Amino acid sequence: MRTVGVAVMSDPVGSYGPSELARRWVRALSEHDLDRVADCFAEDYIDEAPARRGEQVHGRDEVRRNFGRLFAELPDLRAEALATATNGQRVWIEWxxxxxxxxxxxxxxxxxxxxxxxxxxxxxxxxxxxxxRDAGGIDAQVDRMTRGPAG
Structure with missing residues (x-):
């Protein structure tokens, strides 16, 4: 698309592969660009945190609310990708x-x-x-694993 004297470049999310999308999301987080953060997620997005039972996110609107709250409460919030790996349309991001x-x-x-x-x-x-968090070293972790939280 072109207007008189000014090139207009589009940046459609749909053109991103998994790795590029992950990098775009992390960049948007560090830039506190809530619209771009939310736009990385499908409208009917769903996630789960297997190690934290009951913690799920349902939909782009909830993603937007959650990150909006983080941006408001942590004004210097930054994110960084440490590593990514892909397999087809799946991306793993250590961040x-x-x-x-x-x-x-x-x-x-x-x-x-x-x-x-x-x-x-x-x-x-x-x-x-x-x-x-400070966890008390590997012995404390093994104690939690073998004895439970009161360990």
């Missing part, structure tokens, strides 16, 4: 997100998201992420 809470404490969120892509948008996700 981290971090920022400063209003009380001055650091929020760090890390892990892997596995997204299925259809028509250039994320349509399903399996989310393996968690807040970074």
């Amino acid at each position: 981290r997100m971090y920022g400063t809470r209003r009380d001055g404490s650091l929020m760090e969120f890390v892990g892997v998201n596995v997204f299925e892509v259809m028509n250039g948008r994320f349509c399903r996700g399996r989310i393996y992420t968690e807040l970074v």
Whole structure:
């Protein structure tokens, strides 16, 4: 498309493959571009976090609300992709997100998201992420695994 003296370039989401879409999403997060973040997801997107029972996201509107809240509460929020891998229309992204809470404490969120892509948008996700915390070392982790949370 062209107008007089000015080239108009379109950036249709549907033209992105899985890796490009993952990079576009992470970039939009760091730029706090809520429209671009939401546009990476299908209208009927659904995800689950298998390690956190009951935590699901249903639809692009919920994605928008969640990231809108993060942008409002963490004004310096940044995201970065550490690694990506693809298999057909599926992309694995190891990533981290971090920022400063209003009380001055650091929020760090890390892990892997596995997204299925259809028509250039994320349509399903399996989310393996968690807040970074001091866990007490490997012995404490093995204790939690063998004895339970009260370990």
